[in-house]
Amino acid sequence: xxxxxxxxxxxxxxxxxxxxxxxxxxxxxxxxxxxxxxxxxxxxxxxxxxxxxxxxxxxxxxxxxxxxxxxxxxxxxxxxxxxxxxxxxxxxxxxxxxxxxxxxxxxxxxxxxxxxx
Amino acid sequence: xxxxxxxxxxxxxxxxxxxxxxxxxxxxxxxxxxxxxxxxxxxxxxxxxxxxxxxxxxxxxxxxxxxxxxxxxxxxxxxxxxxxxxxxxxxxxxxxxxxxxxxxxxxxxxxx
Numbered sequence: 001x002x003x004x005x006x007x008x009x010x011x012x013x014x015x016x017x018x019x020x021x022x023x024x025x026x027x028x029x030x031x032x033x034x035x036x037x038x039x040x041x042x043x044x045x046x047x048x049x050x051x052x053x054x055x056x057x058x059x060x061x062x063x064x065x066x067x068x069x070x071x072x073x074x075x076x077x078x079x080x081x082x083x084x085x086x087x088x089x090x091x092x093x094x095x096x097x098x099x100x101x102x103x104x105x106x107x108x109x110x111x112x113x114x115x116x117x
Numbered sequence: 118x119x120x121x122x123x124x125x126x127x128x129x130x131x132x133x134x135x136x137x138x139x140x141x142x143x144x145x146x147x148x149x150x151x152x153x154x155x156x157x158x159x160x161x162x163x164x165x166x167x168x169x170x171x172x173x174x175x176x177x178x179x180x181x182x183x184x185x186x187x188x189x190x191x192x193x194x195x196x197x198x199x200x201x202x203x204x205x206x207x208x209x210x211x212x213x214x215x216x217x218x219x220x221x222x223x224x225x226x227x228x229x
Contacts, residue, residue, distance in 0.1 A: 040221075041221060042219040042220055042221040043161075043206070043219040045216050045217065048216065056216060058216075091160055093160070104166075105151070105166060106217070108160030108161050108162070110158070110159050111159075
């Protein structure tokens with residue numbers, strides 16, 4: 001499709017397990033962003049990719065969180081040893097270039113709803 | 118600290134009525150301000166983007182205003198429809214950064 005695609009749409013797992021969330025950005029978009037949205041709260045920045053490199057990882061909440069991007073396309077967000085506080089919707093967005101002050105919209109996927117039991 | 122605050126937290130209106138949502142920010146140096154609409158269970162969708170020099174921008178029945186001096190923005194929705202029921206998120210970008218700062222949103226419900 002033409003939009004940002006995320007998978008799975010829902011993930012339920014037991015505390016302590018590792019999870020992998022996938023994002024397929026819009027073709028040709030060099031910038032890719034991961035956000036976390038807890039119930040009733042605003043979006044929380046996690047990490048930003050420009051191409052395959054991540055110039056800003058400042059939002060990753062702990063070393064249990066990591067992300068990579070390959071081929072300037074697909075990105076994977078991995079959460080190790082999940083905890084109940086990780087339960088949230090994880091949203092991915094892409095834009096043609098980095099926002100860097102430029103007036104470009106970020107195009108969002110519909111997110112992965114992660115529930116940790 | 119860079120912050121974006123929105124009010125009201127939630128709003129209920131009748132179909133056909135107008136409403137205005139507010140956004141105050143402390144982000145500096147300011148680059149641009151965006152309004153997004155987020156339907157339940159979906160990702161946010163961009164409505165408007167305004168830079169420092171723009172003080173109003175429309176997208177159909179949505180009109181956003183920006184006062185960069187007072188660091189306030191509003192989103193006015195005209196002749197509301199049931200499909201306008203969603204969360205409306207104000208997002209501010211600072212210069213020389215790729216990080217966006219999100220407000221917590223206003224939850225709008227439109228009833229027939």
